[in-house]
Amino acid sequence: MRKTLPFAGVFFLIVVLIILGINTxxxxxDKAYLRIHIRADSNLVGDQNIKxxxxxxxxxxxxxxxxxxxxYAECREVIRKHLRDIETVADKVLKCGGKTYSARAELKDxxxxxxxxxxxxxxxxxxxxxxxxxxSGAGDNWWCVIYPPLCFVNAQGADSDGITYKSKIAEIIRxxxxx
Numbered sequence: 001m002r003k004t005l006p007f008a009g010v011f012f013l014i015v016v017l018i019i020l021g022i023n024t025x026x027x028x029x030d031k032a033y034l035r036i037h038i039r040a041d042s043n044l045v046g047d048q049n050i051k052x053x054x055x056x057x058x059x060x061x062x063x064x065x066x067x068x069x070x071x072y073a074e075c076r077e078v079i080r081k082h083l084r085d086i087e088t089v090a091d092k093v094l095k096c097g098g099k100t101y102s103a104r105a106e107l108k109d110x111x112x113x114x115x116x117x118x119x120x121x122x123x124x125x126x127x128x129x130x131x132x133x134x135x136s137g138a139g140d141n142w143w144c145v146i147y148p149p150l151c152f153v154n155a156q157g158a159d160s161d162g163i164t165y166k167s168k169i170a171e172i173i174r175x176x177x178x179x
């Protein structure tokens with residue numbers, strides 16, 4: 001009996017740890033990401049280049065609104081309220097770039113494959129996303145995460161608070177392409 005008591009205690013501890021370990025699925029709040037995808041009209045160089053110009057303009061437009069939100073729900077509502085303005089911002093860039101097509105912005109649930117953003121890996125699954133279609137939207141896309149605001153990196157600089165919002169992805173692309 002004395003020999004089985006320590007064994008039973010260890011066995012009980014192992015069973016408890018296994019049970020606790022099984023229930024490690026992330027909570028719903030852990031999946032509260034709002035993605036942004038800007039889809040080019042085609043994979044032609046001009047359409048891909050204008051996609052990045054549109055991305056810069058949309059990020060610049062959204063930064064003051066997104067940086068002030070404190071929850072996923074609030075961020076989603078801000079984006080929903082600004083959908084037409086986002087289209088207007090994109091359309092101005094497209095027009096200045098000589099494109100004859102326009103932009104369409106939607107906020108919707110969409111199935112996405114697993115993606116890595118630095119050390120953060122977003123599992124495959126359904127995510128809310130701001131999707132901006134440029135023309136047909138058939139070309140490659142640029143993507144990032146709006147909430148939490150991973151597309152916006154603080155740096156000392158321009159506005160009254162001494163903060164400028166930049167796209168980290170754009171900086172990486174500029175380093176790679178030299179543009």
